[in-house]
Amino acid sequence: MENHDNFTRPKVNNPSDKSEAKVTLFILALNEIDGLKAIMPQIEPGWVDQILIGDGGSTDGTQDYLEAEGYEYFVQSKPGIRHAYIEGFPKIKGDLVLTFSPDGNCIPSAIPALIEEVKKGYDMVIASRYKDDAKSSDDDLITAFGNKMFNVIIHLLHKHPYTDCMVIYRIYRTQLFYELGLEKEKSYRVEKLYNTVMGIEPLLSIRAAKMKMRIGEIPFDEPERIAGERKLQIIRWGAAYLTQMFLEFFSTHYRR
Ligand SMILES: Nc1nc2c(ncn2[C@@H]2O[C@H](COP(=O)(O)OP(=O)(O)O)[C@@H](O)[C@H]2O)c(=O)[nH]1
Numbered sequence: 001m002e003n004h005d006n007f008t009r010p011k012v013n014n015p016s017d018k019s020e021a022k023v024t025l026f027i028l029a030l031n032e033i034d035g036l037k038a039i040m041p042q043i044e045p046g047w048v049d050q051i052l053i054g055d056g057g058s059t060d061g062t063q064d065y066l067e068a069e070g071y072e073y074f075v076q077s078k079p080g081i082r083h084a085y086i087e088g089f090p091k092i093k094g095d096l097v098l099t100f101s102p103d104g105n106c107i108p109s110a111i112p113a114l115i116e117e118v119k120k121g122y123d124m125v126i127a128s129r130y131k132d133d134a135k136s137s138d139d140d141l142i143t144a145f146g147n148k149m150f151n152v153i154i155h156l157l158h159k160h161p162y163t164d165c166m167v168i169y170r171i172y173r174t175q176l177f178y179e180l181g182l183e184k185e186k187s188y189r190v191e192k193l194y195n196t197v198m199g200i201e202p203l204l205s206i207r208a209a210k211m212k213m214r215i216g217e218i219p220f221d222e223p224e225r226i227a228g229e230r231k232l233q234i235i236r237w238g239a240a241y242l243t244q245m246f247l248e249f250f251s252t253h254y255r256r
């Protein structure tokens with residue numbers, strides 16, 4: 001049936017009919033040219049409605065590649081991965097956003113399964129590296145320990161039993177980003193203590209738990225990165241995320 005209501009009530013965001021929800025694949029890339037060349041051809045354009053790449057100011061020819069292939073992309077103006085999200089979200093047209101790293105860590109063939117799962121009625125579905133038999137080949141001892149520790153802490157403080165609260169590979173309602181205040185500078189105040197710029201995923205996981213949102217996880221292995229360097233700042237981010245988890249425990253904002 002045709003919908004004549006489009007102007008007053010745009011379908012984008014919070015769609016009443018989940019099966020018609022549009023999906024944006026949002027790809028975060030900073031100097032991932034080898035990964036992009038290997039991974040992008042494995043993504044079927046028909047799986048999603050929009051592919052948007054947020055480039056962190058790559059100097060390895062990424063922009064030339066994206067240009068030549070005709071991908072929609074932007075180069076973030078402020079450094080640090082969370083600014084890719086803050087600058088990218090206004091460009092997202094989908095009702096649902098699937099975040100993805102093109103470094104080999106995200107198995108492209110999981111994309112349709114994640115979309116199918118979230119449409120069952122979840123606010124967010126995570127491609128968990130630790131649920132059931134899934135495993136990460138990208139972890140070292142420190143990140144393996146850190147990831148598990150953060151799951152335990154979030155479970156204790158924020159009452160949701162995540163098996164993977166940190167991973168980028170996940171799909172959620174686009175509006176969640178704003179409903180959970182992730183676009184606000186003050187949500188990241190803790191960064192100043194550690195002189196860094198952090199990611200958004202831990203805070204997204206924490207506040208979704210505090211708001212008692214419908215959260216799903218499906219197990220997917222994480223292959224190791226194809227080439228290039230990891231940008232993760234283990235000590236600074238670990239400390240900042242830990243502090244954030246405790247501050248959010250004492251904060252009554254974004255709690256239901
Ligand atoms: N746009 C953008 N992407 C970034 C930035 N930092 C890291 N990335 C991308 O984010 C993804 C995850 O980073 P990575 O270092 O692999 O983290 P890890 O997988 O947790 O070890 C990769 O695709 C990176 O290229 C940034 O400042 N801006």
Ligand SMILES: [Mg+2]
Pocket residue numbers: 101103105225
């Ligand atoms: Mg990675």
